[in-house]
Amino acid sequence: MIFPSKRTRLPNRDESVYFVHVSDTHFGPTVEYGRDHHLSYPCAVKLVEVINSLPMRPDFVVHTGDVTTNPDEAAYALAQDVFAGLQVPCYFVTGNHDLARLIRQYLPMGPLTWLVDDPNVLCYRFEVKGYRFLVLDGRAPDHLDPHGLLSEAQLDIVRQEATADGPPLTVFVHFPVWPLNSPWMDANMLILNGDRLHEALLPARKRLRGVFHGHVHQSMQTTRDGIVYTAVPSTYSQFTAWPTDLTAGHDPDYPPAFNIVQLLPEQTIVRQHVFVRP
Numbered sequence: 001m002i003f004p005s006k007r008t009r010l011p012n013r014d015e016s017v018y019f020v021h022v023s024d025t026h027f028g029p030t031v032e033y034g035r036d037h038h039l040s041y042p043c044a045v046k047l048v049e050v051i052n053s054l055p056m057r058p059d060f061v062v063h064t065g066d067v068t069t070n071p072d073e074a075a076y077a078l079a080q081d082v083f084a085g086l087q088v089p090c091y092f093v094t095g096n097h098d099l100a101r102l103i104r105q106y107l108p109m110g111p112l113t114w115l116v117d118d119p120n121v122l123c124y125r126f127e128v129k130g131y132r133f134l135v136l137d138g139r140a141p142d143h144l145d146p147h148g149l150l151s152e153a154q155l156d157i158v159r160q161e162a163t164a165d166g167p168p169l170t171v172f173v174h175f176p177v178w179p180l181n182s183p184w185m186d187a188n189m190l191i192l193n194g195d196r197l198h199e200a201l202l203p204a205r206k207r208l209r210g211v212f213h214g215h216v217h218q219s220m221q222t223t224r225d226g227i228v229y230t231a232v233p234s235t236y237s238q239f240t241a242w243p244t245d246l247t248a249g250h251d252p253d254y255p256p257a258f259n260i261v262q263l264l265p266e267q268t269i270v271r272q273h274v275f276v277r278p
Helices: 042-052 073-083 100-106 154-161 183-188 196-202
Strands: 015-021 060-063 090-092 123-129 131-135 169-171 208-213 222-223 226-230 258-261 268-274
Touching: 042 073, 042 169, 090 226, 100 123, 154 169, 196 226, 208 258, 208 268
Parallel strands: 015 060, 060 090, 131 169, 169 208, 208 226
Antiparallel strands: 015 258, 123 131, 222 226, 258 268
């Protein structure tokens, strides 16, 4: 296990970081693959086009998991071809439909430091302009799917990172940490030891810029003890998440979307950006 160094420069007062948060592309093995009444591949192609045409250039893109629906090499090869079109670095998080070793094999990322020496775990950190970013791998054993679970080794890493002092810190993971007041989501989709992750993050809450996740195919924000957890919609199809939903549902009117996140010296801004389904 490799613990991160605390040596880093702090951002200047006027330095800001812009990143694009995407999730749940669900590539299939062919361009004709469909899921949840929609084709995922054309939306991913459109996504890259839209990001490249933004009026401001992001510092990076982060994909918080479920790159594919079934983790086979044909699906990752399609994802590799599409994401190669991005004009900025891209970072990836393991979703419950992903395999970390195939993400490592097929999807190049920007500069980073691996924190777990295991090809089957995607846990690392990277820094941009003095801001620190921590990526956690919450993929659980198959019998717990679609829940997530963090290993003790990764919780130790969080404790090492989430001290009171240090640079601005942002965390990426695939799964939600807290219940979302949607019965089917709360019964099936959470990090099972999310309370322990939250406890490990508490010492850093004054410098923690947010925890960003996917998995729920919805734009949702949860605040607990001053820490904001932000979910991003899917790039192709959205779930419903009403307090009356006992089973999974899909919103036919909710378009593909992603978030633009601005980390400013004194505040964090999250803006949802929708685009027309191809």
